[in-house]
């Protein structure tokens with residue numbers, strides 16, 4: 001059982017959010033992570049990366065420990081956690097309503113049977129868990145103020161403060177509902193108007209139902225797909241259309257290790273993959289909003305394009321270490337910001353142009369500014385494709401000629417040609433065709449090892465890389481090409497000793513990524529292997545792998561970035577768009593779910 005003063009396992013958490021920020025709720029009723037007002041703001045609950053003294057809000061039956069069961073209410077992001085105790089049963093309903101004046105977290109305690117004694121333990125700590133606010137009662141609410149932030153708690157239950165903690169004990173009887181509304185507000189403004197908890201519950205349920213109502217997908221894997229789509233939607237920053245990779249920072253890729261990164265930003269790579277999944281499932285609105293976000297974010301000289309931005313398009317994401325947080329199960333450092341923002345990753349323009357092409361195929365209208373942006377990205381790729389880069393895995397070692405990066409440069413020109421051929425976009429098409437063919441030849445000549453019969457991680461390397469699994473999906477070579485079959489088999493043999501795929505070998509030496517320690521199996525790559533196996537005709541194996549991957553989801557259908565097969569635990573930031581996106585893709589493929597304009 002989880003000790004109350006340390007965080008749970010990563011898979012013990014569920015997500016709630018309002019499409020501007022998010023919180024993680026443990027199955028013992030404790031909100032251990034929450035950043036307000038935006039995904040990338042300082043956390044006011046950071047127990048996840050330390051202990052309860054770094055901030056958390058627990059609401060649970062007194063002395064009960066972990067919940068008996070929990071689930072999302074239907075196809076929504078409203079979490080229901082239930083405990084059965086010797087005295088009766090109780091449910092805590094947690095959600096973040098659609099943002100009105102300010103962000104709210106609503107918790108409703110609902111008596112299901114008998115009479116249950118409940119406890120509340122609230123420790124507010126602003127600025128990533130170290131600033132204890134000044135607490136006082138005002139306008140019938142409990143207020144906590146520190147610097148620019150204030151948090152207000154409204155409830156019929158009185159809480160008492162002692163030792164920088166606020167607690168309450170109360171009883172809930174069958175049929176009773178006890179609401180708590182916690183609201184963030186800029187500290188210089190007067191008290192916010194809190195939402196009505198029960199009305200907000202109805203509205204939030206209706207909003208999610210109407211959003212999910214757009215999807216027609218009814219395949220074998222419907223529940224997993226819908227939960228993934230809801231999770232991706234929750235990672236979308238509604239005011240701008242930006243999409244974060246995950247709502248957390250520094251959940252470790254190996255427990256106790258140093259591979260701890262801040263994912264609360266918009267990677268063009270992760271966002272384009274997310275949009276492909278949303279588009280394929282019928283969401284064009286999000287794609288339209290993201291195209292506008294992209295235009296604003298990359299505005300300026302093509303050579304200044306970054307691989308990632310803040311949710312509103314911010315360019316500076318300086319990386320620093322949060323010295324006062326002990327790290328998840330001691331995994332240090334805890335990082336805020338991400339130095340990968342300054343890297344050269346030549347796959348990104350191809351990913352962007354490919355998504356712009358898919359958006360047109362999905363019926364989004366043309367726009368002159370988007371065409372101009374595409375042309376400047378192409379000019380950038382033309383100027384730089386022969387350079388080594390840091391690649392999609394964002395290595396922190398020496399730059400290399402990554403085969404995946406070069407292949408994505410091919411994709412950039414290939415999709416530009418298709419935009420001209422299919423939508424009459426102006427060229428120079430012949431020039432793009434020539435570049436596309438030149439890059440293709442370069443990759444086949446320098447990135448393929450004829451002795452081992454596999455493409456390699458980078459030119460001249462002895463290693464393979466899981467990103468090579470994307471070759472047939474991207475149309476670089478057909479699935480029945482022996483070089484593709486050889487590559488898929490080599491990745492399976494060398495990077496998936498237990499069936500789950502590592503991104504690349506992490507041993508020191510030639511393949512070193514500039515970091516120490518190992519990492520878990522990368523879930524996206526494991527889904528890509530299932531796709532690769534299906535494409536080369538090994539469908540039964542593909543389905544078996546896919547279903548094994550589905551079984552790794554936690555009780556509420558969520559996946560982190562990685563999985564450690566040795567300990568059987570999820571690792572890395574959570575929940576992670578990059579894992580849920582390929583889940584959706586592989587499910588569609590295995591279900592034979594076709595969309596007229598797709599591929």
Ligand SMILES: OC[C@H]1O[C@H](O[C@H]2O[C@H](CO)[C@@H](O)[C@H](O)[C@H]2O)[C@H](O)[C@@H](O)[C@@H]1O
Nearest residue numbers: 245261267269270338340392393394578
């Ligand atoms: O492995 C080192 C890198 O790990 C992170 O990058 C990974 O996550 C990104 C967001 O999902 C993804 O786009 C990238 O492909 C992954 O390798 C981290 O953000 C990097 O700073 C770090 O160098």
